[in-house]
Amino acid sequence: MQPFPGFSDGAPRLVALPSAFFNDLLPLIDDLAELHVTLFCFWAVQQREGRFRYVRHRELAGHAPLQAALATTAPEIDPDESLAAALDRACARRSLLRAEVTIGSAPEMLYFINAEGGRAAHQQVLSGAWRPGDADHPIELLPERPTIYALYEQNIGPLTPMIADALKDAEHDYPQGWIVDAMRVAVERNARSWRFIASVLDRWRREGHTSGHPADQTQTEGQTQTHETAAGSSHERGERRVTDDFSDFIIR
Structure with a gap:
């Protein structure tokens, strides 16, 4: 030895x-x-x-x-x-x-x-x-891609049990890429809420997925005035209207 x-x-x-x-x-x-x-x-x-x-x-x-x-x-x-x-x-x-x-x-x-x-x-x-x-x-x-739960916490808000359940349901209903894109739209529009994200996903389900980037902003003077009037009415009710592709979305 x-x-x-x-x-x-x-x-x-x-x-x-x-x-x-x-x-x-x-x-x-x-x-x-x-x-x-x-x-x-x-x-x-x-x-x-x-x-x-x-x-x-x-x-x-x-x-x-x-x-x-x-x-x-x-x-x-x-x-x-x-x-x-x-x-x-x-x-x-x-x-x-x-x-x-x-x-x-x-x-x-x-x-x-x-x-x-x-x-x-x-x-x-x-x-x-x-x-x-x-x-x-x-x-x-390659670096691991963050889950939609981590992305929500990092970019939208706290991950409550109710939000976690909603995200879990969304995973079954939509491609993960759609959910990530919808979160990106929410951040770009400063509309950081699950209600807005769910509305974007629902629109894409009905009308087809889009990039979520602003569409052509060319408007007539009358259209601009109408939007401004609607925005003013929403403001008086304590609501915030999202512009661009999702101008019909109102965030309470």
């Missing part, structure tokens, strides 16, 4: 492991090579920057200390075969997730920790939400 000389002094770079690793996962791992590979992946993903992190198969196969550990664990087996078997076991146990991508004409396997960030990254790769990166980072994950 070769003795371990001890950890070096100074400020060592620490590797975070969730408590569930020791309480839930460790009792399940019954193969030493699988344990080596799983621990290495926890270390390797933390060497990357950004929210979405992964380990390349070539990093596993080319890391000399890991290869030495695998060779010590099973001297009679080629380290590459031991690595492949350990990865299969970890993925079958779902402590690791994997996805294959094609960079240029060469396939490459990527591995993710089965945690929140790893699951999100894994799903993005499977759904094709990535683009080629550089040599060190072969894929670049």
